[in-house]
Amino acid sequence: MRFTKMHGAGNDYVYVDCFAQSMPDNPPELARVISDRHKGVGGDGLILICPSERADARMRMFNADGSEAEMCGNGIRCVAKYVYDHEIARKETLEIETGAGVLSVGVIVENGLVEQVRVNMGEPILESARIPTTLPGDPPVKAPLEVGGRTLDVTCVSMGNPHCITFVDEVNDEWVHGIGPQVEVHPAFPNRVNAEFIQIVSPSEMIMRVWERGSGETQACGTGACASAVAGVLNGLTERKVLCHLPGGDLTLEWAESGEVYMTGPAAEVFTGEWPGV
Numbered sequence: 001m002r003f004t005k006m007h008g009a010g011n012d013y014v015y016v017d018c019f020a021q022s023m024p025d026n027p028p029e030l031a032r033v034i035s036d037r038h039k040g041v042g043g044d045g046l047i048l049i050c051p052s053e054r055a056d057a058r059m060r061m062f063n064a065d066g067s068e069a070e071m072c073g074n075g076i077r078c079v080a081k082y083v084y085d086h087e088i089a090r091k092e093t094l095e096i097e098t099g100a101g102v103l104s105v106g107v108i109v110e111n112g113l114v115e116q117v118r119v120n121m122g123e124p125i126l127e128s129a130r131i132p133t134t135l136p137g138d139p140p141v142k143a144p145l146e147v148g149g150r151t152l153d154v155t156c157v158s159m160g161n162p163h164c165i166t167f168v169d170e171v172n173d174e175w176v177h178g179i180g181p182q183v184e185v186h187p188a189f190p191n192r193v194n195a196e197f198i199q200i201v202s203p204s205e206m207i208m209r210v211w212e213r214g215s216g217e218t219q220a221c222g223t224g225a226c227a228s229a230v231a232g233v234l235n236g237l238t239e240r241k242v243l244c245h246l247p248g249g250d251l252t253l254e255w256a257e258s259g260e261v262y263m264t265g266p267a268a269e270v271f272t273g274e275w276p277g278v
């Protein structure tokens with residue numbers, strides 16, 4: 001099986017072009033094996049780029065633990081880059097089918113290749129039952145969450161996949177690796193949850209680290225950055241347009257007055273290879 005290794009702000013996945021070859025038989029198991037950074041290719045998970053009956057391509061995303069997620073922000077930027085650069089659809093505005101619906105993606109081309117991508121991520125999902133969470137509020141804002149013997153004030157938002165955002169004075173390992181894994185599996189989140197920790201720099205700038213559902217800490221989380229931008233507005237901490245600094249790079253987010261969230265960021269192809277036995 002041929003694969004392409006790509007990343008969006010350091011959030012790296014193994015991509016498989018299912019236009020050019022058949023779908024893997026067992027994507028969850030392949031995601032678990034191929035994501036291993038010692039015995040596999042290494043990555044935060046597996047993303048399949050598939051034909052679609054209603055869009056230029058369809059994206060299916062699997063975390064490193066094999067769980068399938070509804071949406072991946074850094075992933076869709078790389079899918080758009082792949083689709084354009086490899087001439088599956090040589091269009092500067094692409095339609096990509098995801099578990100969160102068909103999204104419109106604009107590619108910014110330099111020297112014939114996509115470098116930056118702007119995604120209309122659609123409207124955030126704010127109803128607690130659809131996030132889903134059992135916490136009160138539509139959406140939960142400054143909702144109390146008992147974790148690790150302490151009470152967090154959290155804000156919950158879905159971008160098709162669930163996010164639990166905590167604003168802290170300083171984002172550090174105690175939050176990300178100490179609290180993050182407990183939030184991921186907290187019973188308040190029936191489908192588990194991605195746990196973002198945000199340090200506000202100014203009304204237009206934030207620092208984020210994330211413990212992702214199914215992958216642990218990643219260098220960046222596009223949907224998490226979008227959810228955090230929405231949470232910043234809901235908590236009166238940030239403006240509608242915000243620059244988000246992540247360990248792997250920067251993303252620009254805007255929760256437009258129209259309701260949609262726009263995310264702009266990089267996408268990079270690193271190498272290709274052959275994976276035996278699939």
Ligand SMILES: N[C@H](CCC[C@H](N)C(=O)O)C(=O)O
Nearest residue numbers: 069072073074161221222223
């Ligand atoms: N771990 C996430 C999926 C990947 C999201 C992230 N890598 C992004 O860029 O949005 C989940 O299970 O919902």
